[in-house]
Amino acid sequence: MCNPGALVIKTDMERAGDPFFFGYGSLVNRATHDYPRAARAKVRGWARVWRGTSLRQVAYLSATEAPGVEIEGLIAAVPGGDWRALDRREAAYARHPLAMVEHDLPGRLSVMIYKVEAHHVSTAGPHPILLSYLDVVVQGYLREFGPGGVARFFETTRGWEVGVLDDRAAPQYPRAQVTTAPDRAMVDAGLRDLGM
Template sequence: MTLIHDDHPDLAKLAAEGRVVAYFGYGSLVNPRTLRTKFLGIRRAEARGWRRFWLPRGEAAEMALLSVQPVPEASVHGVVVYDLADHLPAVDEREAGYHRKTVEPDKLTIEAAPEAEVPVHIYEASRGASDAHDLGSMILQSYLDAVMQGFRSLYGDDGLRRFVSETEGFETRIVKDRAAPRYPRPVALGPGEAELFDRLAEARGARFVEGD
């Protein structure tokens, strides 16, 4: 087992003391290159009972970010991030507009989870929320690059294709901002990744448009 990132040396001790919480990441958090905050540990994981989709965000709903909705027969792959319980209010603030739910342990598979029981949360959209396809919202190519590179890095090409096939709302516009990223945590792509990512998105019905 190869860790995504080195654990904080006190992770096990803090978890045993009940001072650790965790949240399930299913978008840009899967790419270690986008991580800018201090955390205690991060693991590959699967959560059963949710489906990932592109959620229109903002007052005009012009842009879309990834979210999940409860779907009993579905599942999402991603990561579980371990953090200090004291930091949870800050995470809630960052995820404003989402509902934080606790994931039941029998709905989770976590690679090399800490021995102590740690509550895991997931941030989901409101039930019945429209996806990007329904409202014609756009996806930033620079954001999609970071997400797709993360899934490829953690789960290989098969995992990347699973991400694309199991995410609803791809049938919309993607803003070509790769040369001048509008996403605040852009990543450098490896050989062939740009062509692969674009090809997979187009196969799901995405349409590339020029940015402003």
């Protein structure tokens, strides 16, 4: 994670250069995007949650306000403030500003987080988590934060009751990655620990 001696809490009060996003799911996996100046980061007061929506039959990983909770993720620059490509990728979500983000990049940054909007949330019908999607997210956390980061991902994510659809043999997730047997075993162990 960040070097504790160099850690500074930075706000978006003073902005310099390109805006940044905070990724907390598949965007933590650098293989799914090529946004520049990516760096590990933490935000407080937010948790992850699996959400069913009216937009598709499987769950989205979203963020939700959660006092006292801290989540790790990745921040990365959006060159020239051109959000169009990222907004298309995150079409079910809306951007929200983050007041404070812990990171080691220089300067004051403007950082946004994506959250599924309430009018898209739906509990009608099953909305399972694609295992291929979860594999991508966990692979990113493992690469960035190690096994402890994977454990913290499972601990600080809500909504697991939606269940999991095993699509590993024929991945439905559009940014599915090649994963190793140890990667998949870590995902399976995390699900077992949740009683799934």
